[in-house]
Amino acid sequence: MAHYNFKKITVVPPAKDFVDIVLSKTQRKTPTVVHKHYKISRIRTFYMRKVKFTQQTFHDKLTQILTDFPKLEDVHPFYADLMNVLYDKDHYKLALGQINTARHLIDNVSKDYCRLLKYGDSLYRCKQLKKAAMGRMCTIMKRQKQSLEYLEQVRQHLSRLPSIDPNTRTLLICGFPNVGKSSFINKITRADVEVQPYAFTTKSLYVGHTDYKYLRWQVIDTPGILDHSLEERNTIEMQAITALAHLRAAVLYVMDPSEQCGYSIEQQIELFNNIKPLFVNKPLLICTNKVDVIRLEDLPTEKAEQFKVFEESGIPLLSMSTLTEEGVMDVKIQACEKLLQYRIDTKIKGKKVNDVMNRLHVAMPAKRDNKERPPCIPESVQSLKKTMDTDVKSKKKSLRDLEIEEGDEYTVDLRKHWNLPNEEEKYDIIPEIWQGHNVADFIDPDIMKKLDELEKEEEMREQAGYYDNESEEEDDEMKEIRKTARKIREKRNIIMLESKEKRRVEKPKLPRKKMSTDKMNRELGALGIEMDSDEDTHLNQMRSRSKSRKALKRKREESMDVDKPRSRSRSVSKAPRDQSGVRDAKMARKVKTIGRKAQVPRNREAKKGEGDRVILNMKPKHLFAGKRKGGKTDRR
């Protein structure tokens, strides 16, 4: 019912935030772009939409608030009264009324400005109108700041009220402050109400739940009530009074005969008499608490006499001590019984009962004859029962017994029940792994047979010379050949490296130094050529100024003949270029093919020769025009 919704009221934002929320929502949910050159109708609809949207959002949010907050007329009178006590009915209604008017005003503003917007003739004018409309709506909201704050506080407090069901079985505990009401509720329910030695520790109503006869019972703890007139009561006491007034519950009036609460017995009885009108139509119980301090019997006679009044009026008087828990359960049981009885009585007196009663019928079968008919138990079951009764211990000693016997030194013996052909081997340590092999993979009853076969085979192989690995001794010749082959390979690698070095042109190279005669002698000597030391070889002739060079004799061609023209002869001291450095015919052919192949790339580019570096078109248009689709400029 109604009390459940108190936790589901929407949060009421403060005025500033409210405005912010609505405006940002408008910003997000409506189109944002508009230009001067749009059609005027489009501009008008654009701004009208904004105004209407803001109005709609305000309206929705305010409606939400108004519907969520409980209407005091619609709730149970207990809650209505409680809210009045706590929040002041007038203030509450006023705040909600103001919100309502604000909503109405915002609607009106929006209507007016939409009407004006219909006739806006420029973007600027429409924009100003929209600004004005939104501004007015926001000011209206800002004026509601106080109401919104108050409503937010009300909401927070409402959501924290204990959920009291006004219609179910309830026990209400009341009395002076410090008599022991909260201790009592702590004892019978799981509620954890604060108990302190000062008065008015409990400042509001607290609910606990307890069970009796498979039913749920609410127990309500109230703040203490003091003895003065209704008008002088403060909010805290008023809550207790409200509860007393509206809830149909069993009332437990708790008294403290030891006067430890600070009030005498007379005062407590005075208060009782004052609030007696509230107990009309409610089952009532008087409980005297703190009997561990002083018992009713031990009270001096004057005080004891006052309690007689209750006995006369037929109100049950019970004693209990919440400290020692003596009599607490009794009180609870009595109270519950009384309330149950009362409720049943009221129900029977009412009209609804008849509907239920008409549908119920209890059948009581009458006895047919006087024959005895006891329950029938079969024989087997009876014998089984007998065997179970006699405590015969089984002969077998269980493992658990063994465990208990051995105590600390007990270890589970898993091998005890192994069924092996040879019983002594049960507790052997079995190897599982050897040198990277699983022993279990080799286990075979025929393994010795197979091993014998294998050994035989092995012998045969050895005899056949399978394991003869003598490499033939290489004769000297072979050794020489190997050595020279190695030298050849080394020399070849050196030549390759040298040629790579030569080709790798990184720095400008200086021309070769003159090869000295010693070096040349050495190199040729390595190849096996001995230089004969003749005097008139070129090498041994030192070039000095003093010595004049003899004219070198050259081989004369047949062209020295007079008949042949001189122009046809060529000097043969220099070898023709296509023959210099060429060793043999094979190399000559290779040279020719290399020469031909070198022409191919040039011919493909239609160059006249190796010296042709002409570029016809330095800046072709297709590479220098267009946007950057063709790639970066360095890659075009």
Next chain:
Amino acid sequence: MRLEKCYFCSSTVYPGHGIQFVRNDCKIFRFCRSKCHKAFKKKRNPRKAKWTKAFRKAAGKELAVDPSLEFEKRRNVPVKYNRELWQTTFKAMKRIEEIRIKRQNQFILNRLKKGKELRKEADVKEVETNIHLIKAPTGRVKTLEKKMVQVIQEEDDDDMEEV
């Protein structure tokens, strides 16, 4: 406790090492280390990864079919413990291991013999074709000269002695 074989490289997986992967068809793949596991996840074929035993056996680089390899076989029916049997098995295991290793080494040596022959032939051919790199056609071999010089010297000595 059992030593398993890695699915990828066929090395032994000791307890506490590696990862086991169980596929939805209940086939178990054991891996010795993350290298094999990752290769498997990349769907590589162990028969094509040169460093695995599977490749080596399939490519004939190692002994694959041999009676000494038939002894180690996973048996699904366990045999009841019998001390004598276990002891004989142990001795047999050692001997089998010896024989297996011997045969494997021989197999590899046989395989490598061919390479020796080829290298010998290559050397001879090399000398025949490329001798010009270290010896000019007209050059004389120095060592032979040295020997000749030695022989002459000895003769001289002999002559000296005689005289």
